[in-house]
Amino acid sequence: MVRTGICGIPRTGSNPVSRPHLAWSVNPARLLFYFVKIMENIIEIKNLTKKYGNFTAVDDISLNVKKGEVFAFLGPNGAGKTTTIKMLTTLLKPTSGEVFLGGHNVTENPHETRKSFGIVFQDPSLDNELTAYENMQFHAILYGLKKEIYQERIIKLFSLVELYDRKDSFVKNFSGGMKRRLEIARGLLHNPKVLFLDEPTIGLDPQTRNHIWEYINNLNKQENVTIFFTTHHMEEVERIAKMVAIIDHGKIIIRGTIEEILKKAGAKKLEDAFISLTGSKIREELANVGKNQMRISNKLMR
Amino acid sequence: MNAIYILWLRQLKRFIRKKASIVGAIGQPIIFLLAIGFGFGPVFAKAGAGNYIQFLAPGIIVMSVLFTSIFTGLEIIWDKQFGFLKETFVAPVSRFEILLGKTLGGATVAMIQGILVFLITLIAGFRPHLSTLPLAFLFLFLVAMLSSALGAAIAARLDDMQGFPLIFNFLVQPLFYLSGAIFPIKNLPPVLDFITKINPFSYGVDGLRYAFNGVNVFPPALSLTVLFGVTIVILAVGAYQFSKVQL
Numbered sequence: 001m002v003r004t005g006i007c008g009i010p011r012t013g014s015n016p017v018s019r020p021h022l023a024w025s026v027n028p029a030r031l032l033f034y035f036v037k038i039m040e041n042i043i044e045i046k047n048l049t050k051k052y053g054n055f056t057a058v059d060d061i062s063l064n065v066k067k068g069e070v071f072a073f074l075g076p077n078g079a080g081k082t083t084t085i086k087m088l089t090t091l092l093k094p095t096s097g098e099v100f101l102g103g104h105n106v107t108e109n110p111h112e113t114r115k116s117f118g119i120v121f122q123d124p125s126l127d128n129e130l131t132a133y134e135n136m137q138f139h140a141i142l143y144g145l146k147k148e149i150y151q152e153r154i155i156k157l158f159s160l161v162e163l164y165d166r167k168d169s170f171v172k173n174f175s176g177g178m179k180r181r182l183e184i185a186r187g188l189l190h191n192p193k194v195l196f197l198d199e200p201t202i203g204l205d206p207q208t209r210n211h212i213w214e215y216i217n218n219l220n221k222q223e224n225v226t227i228f229f230t231t232h233h234m235e236e237v238e239r240i241a242k243m244v245a246i247i248d249h250g251k252i253i254i255r256g257t258i259e260e261i262l263k264k265a266g267a268k269k270l271e272d273a274f275i276s277l278t279g280s281k282i283r284e285e286l287a288n289v290g291k292n293q294m295r296i297s298n299k300l301m302r
Numbered sequence: 303m304n305a306i307y308i309l310w311l312r313q314l315k316r317f318i319r320k321k322a323s324i325v326g327a328i329g330q331p332i333i334f335l336l337a338i339g340f341g342f343g344p345v346f347a348k349a350g351a352g353n354y355i356q357f358l359a360p361g362i363i364v365m366s367v368l369f370t371s372i373f374t375g376l377e378i379i380w381d382k383q384f385g386f387l388k389e390t391f392v393a394p395v396s397r398f399e400i401l402l403g404k405t406l407g408g409a410t411v412a413m414i415q416g417i418l419v420f421l422i423t424l425i426a427g428f429r430p431h432l433s434t435l436p437l438a439f440l441f442l443f444l445v446a447m448l449s450s451a452l453g454a455a456i457a458a459r460l461d462d463m464q465g466f467p468l469i470f471n472f473l474v475q476p477l478f479y480l481s482g483a484i485f486p487i488k489n490l491p492p493v494l495d496f497i498t499k500i501n502p503f504s505y506g507v508d509g510l511r512y513a514f515n516g517v518n519v520f521p522p523a524l525s526l527t528v529l530f531g532v533t534i535v536i537l538a539v540g541a542y543q544f545s546k547v548q549l
Contacts, residue, residue: 089392091549114394125385129316141308142393186389 041100042067042194042226043088048097050083050250057083059250060097065243067193070220070227072241074234074274076283080250081230082122085198088228089119102193115143118187122198122230124179128172132163132182135171136189143190150189157185161215177208184212188219195219197229201236209233213240234271244270248278305395306403313374313407317414324415327370331362331419335426338484351486359420359428360510361483367416367442368449368503372474374408375453379460388549397544401454405537408450409443416442430514437522438513444529445506451533455540458547476501483507487519502532 043065050058058080065071075081086092088099090110099106102116126135133154140150158164161181171179180200187195197216201209217240219225231237237244238258245255254261254277258270265273317324339358346354381387390400430438456469480494481503490498498504509525512518518525 086549091388091391093548111394111396114392117392119392121385121388123385125389127312127316127386128384129319130312134312134315138308138312139389139393141304142390142395144304144394 040066042102043228044100045088046098048084048087048099049095050087050092051095056250058087061247061250061252063245063252063255065226065228068220068224068226070240070242071229072237072244073228073230073247074237074244075247076278078283079247081247082198084247085196085230089117089196090114115190116192117194117196118190118192119196120180120183120187120198120200122202124183126171126179126182128170131168131170132158132174133167135182136186139186139189145190153189157188161185177204180204180208180212184215192225194226194228197227199230199232201231201233209236216240234269234274238270246274246277253277305393305399306406309400309403310407310410313404313411317374317411324418327366327415328418328422330369331366332422334358334362334365335423339426355423355427356429356515357486357511358484359423359426359430360514361481361507362423363416363419363442364445364481364483364503364507364510365478366419367412367446368478369474370415371408371412371446371449372453374411375404375450376457376466376469378404378454378457379463382461382549391549398541401537401540401544404454405447405450405540408453409446412446412450413443416446431516434513438510441506441509441513441525441529444526444533445503448502448506448529448533448536451536451540455536455543458540458543477503481507482519502528505529
């Protein structure tokens with residue numbers, strides 16, 4: 001698969017991907033070629049912007065993610081990662097711009113979009129007063145799965161994330177890693193085409209992290225699920241991601257394969273490249289933007 | 303439809319598992335029965351108004367339903383804080399279905415609590431007409447739906463529990479105390495008379511008193527209409543609020 005830009009033109013780092021405009025004068029074969037290219041993109045972000053008053057959290061970003069790709073969306077704290085994911089997953093309405101997910105316009109057709117992705121949020125999103133099985137069942141019924149189908153799938157997913165023997169335990173008694181695994185299993189229950197993972201390994205020990213990434217990698221290889229994830233652990237990116245985009249101050253500053261980014265930044269390791277591209281200043285998330293305060297405190301509590 | 307069912311079931315499971323809060327919620331009605339019911343009973347009887355427990359019991363049942371429903375509705379704030387609401391919002395389910403599932407769940411839970419309190423009032427000496435029990439339950443259910451929808455509509459707007467004392471002292475308590483639950487709403491000073499008449503819960507208390515005791519101020523058909531109408535309006539407001547929630 002071609003990992004460079006559309007039509008094999010290598011991407012220029014500072015320039016976010018823009019789809020070539022469909023000129024009607026070109027010959028049909030070429031048009032078809034473009035069409036196939038577009039169809040390959042399971043996520044298309046066009047000039048996406050989110051403003052909170054005067055503050056621009058996401059500033060006119062454009063990105064494409066190909067079907068079956070493992071895409072790492074990186075950036076310092078407060079760069080706009082979570083805001084972008086929330087817009088991609090119908091939780092936030094963009095101020096302007098468009099998002100297509102699996103061919104559906106996210107703002108105009110939220111219902112169809114919702115069926116086609118699964119998500120593991122940055123902060124916990126389980127009901128602690130329910131058992132692991134009940135959390136899964138709740139999800140299955142919300143997504144309209146039939147009993148015969150979900151019963152089987154839940155059992156399968158429980159064995160996959162190694163929680164089968166704890167399926168009837170209350171989630172409040174789970175460790176952070178177990179909750180994470182349960183959330184991943186839940187995100188996969190309705191067979192999504194895209195899986196969003198917003199810092200899925202935050203606060204987990206190396207063993208659990210390793211386990212989770214191995215599992216996600218297999219999922220991508222075997223079921224061709226597109227993975228869109230964020231993380232602050234650069235070694236995780238180096239191990240699993242095919243494509244990387246770095247966002248800072250709401251803008252995409254670079255996009256490409258790991259090799260391309262290393263080359264452009266003149267660095268040997270992704271962590272060095274990341275720091276040289278985004279600067280070494282420590283960021284503070286704006287506490288008064290939306291539910292950010294809640295997010296930060298949830299992060300600390302985890 | 304299935305989504306509404308599973309949201310309702312979740313509410314029910316959470317309620318049944320919190321045994322301590324079920325017992326806790328019975329405490330207040332018991333105190334009301336003891337302190338106010340038996341305390342004011344002699345004065346009430348002397349004034350020629352009859353048996354105070356008989357008068358008070360429907361009010362106390364409404365109280366427990368009102369409080370339980372509003373608090374269950376407000377639980378949405380916890381769902382926001384613990385992130386569970388996001389899981390519900392990214393699912394292919396309309397916000398209105400979510401609201402309806404939550405409201406029905408809250409109302410069911412409050413009905414269970416109300417029935418428990420009803421049994422306690424029987425022990426305290428309350429003697430209702432049993433033939434009109436279904437009508438009483440209908441009134442109670444409408445009160446439960448109304449308050450549950452109200453709680454949900456308010457919760458849609460709040461991000462944390464800091465506004466809780468405000469809601470409790472300036473909304474929930476007045477709705478209860480100014481509903482004729484603990485005093486007759488005849489011959490009141492004009493201001494109080496006006497407030498009780500615009501308080502939809504007055505119609506709930508009065509309707510319940512009609513179903514249980516055969517005594518009423520408002521025509522029962524009017525009470526039913528008011529409760530039903532206000533519930534629809536609040537559900538509509540709640541649906542609008544829910545559609546505006548961004549997480």
